[in-house]
Amino acid sequence: MTDEAVSNELVHVQFADNPDPRVPCLLLLDTSHSMAGEAIAALNEGLQTFKRDIMQDALARRRVEVAIISFGNRGVNLVQDFVTVDDFEPPVLTAGGSTPLGQALEDGLALLRTRKDVYNQAGVQYYRPWVFLITDGAPTDAWQQQAAQIQQEEATRGLSFFCVGVERADMTTLAQIASDKRPPLKLKGLAFNELFLWLSQSHQRVSHSRIGDQVATPAIGWGSVDV
């Protein structure tokens, strides 16, 4: 007698084919004229590093979704709507113009809301989105209301907001935009490569985590709290 009959029954058990849960990451990148030259080149190189590093992680490349909004050259632009890293082609950003940071925050929040709707409608599970703001200046438009919205979202766990100042960035204003819980970080020189490697490693950890896991992000070697 045997267990053959039963084994055969379990062989017939099929598995549901569900989409991977997504780890949304929104980059808000300053492309104002002060970024021209070395800074924008280092930022572009950083984006390449981000793609390259996540691609080495078979799970993370399917789960991490990246979107880019630039503010500066030609105003506020959706350079890249949410796409998995598998399908992400890093853009080559150019610098010019002012720093409409407030508008970028507003567009970013709207983009995230839309993305969450898409996930919900398609039954795709997702992790808490990261919003990563990188700027080397001070806002040239109104930002107070948008900053309050970001802080409100952070407080209600709608997103995690990270703010990075480059070189002569107005760290005092950035401290008012960021939540008290996560003060702005000052980038060491133009260490964009290290920053994006850290971002990639952090996202790999998140994309492998589950159920109530406390995810420790790697140590930050590229910046310092400087307020």
Added chain:
Amino acid sequence: MPTITHNSSTVEVSAGATSVVAASVTGAKHQRQGQANQDACCISSRRDGVLCLVAADGAGSAQCAEVGSSLAVQAATSFLAKVTLPTCQDDWQTLFLDALEHVRAQMETWLQTENNHLQPETTYTLQDLSTTLLIAVVTETQVAAVQVGDGGIVAVTQDDEPYFVTEPYHGEYVGETIFVTSPHYEDHISITVLAKDDVCGLALMTDGLEPVAIQQSTQEHQNQEHQNQEHQQQEQNAPASPFANFFQPMFKFAANPTQNAAIKSQQLADFLASDRMSSRSDDDKTLILASWDCR
């Protein structure tokens, strides 16, 4: 006698014409980390022939997850063993709420004893015992079930269609749920009472099986929504449903009367611990299957 299972052990009881098989296995992730199975389950048969099925999943973030799930399963089982069972739906609601309160009371008792030996700054709290809880009671005429948290309680109809008996609770982000230890947990529990004749079997599963046993949404559903934009707001969350091609063979396996019970339980455990399964989910997994002839 109730049988508590933990750590790859398996159990099987026969209650009247109902056959039951269950297994709980440690997930690959906890094995790698040298951690215990944080799921627990128990199947027991009362003197009056009523069958009690209980499963729990201790929260990965809780310090004493495996104690929490084990305490919850033991407390719920002992409560159900001696309680007078209701005949109407409202009374089941009261009974299940009493059962959950009993579980929390037992946890408080455990905490008191345990904390006696500890320095004040290292004492445990109810949150350290966080666990989900799934309970189903199968009487001669009724099936009553309560769910606190994620995982699922699935019934199969006479037409072989599996469906959720109770509603799993999922937070906004991956893996977030409610526990029997959470404040206001009673606002998020789901209770259902069915006529036994309406279904032919019942499955209780912890969330380690969700990636393979639950269909998050169907393509049809997505297409429908694209075509019908105005319903998008009302139908924000695509409903998840039990995956028929997973559950149909499972219930067939459970119903097979020709097999030795112990072998069957071991086969279920082997299946839950198989590479094929582990490659899809590295979490702890518990599955209880009950099957009976429907009229």
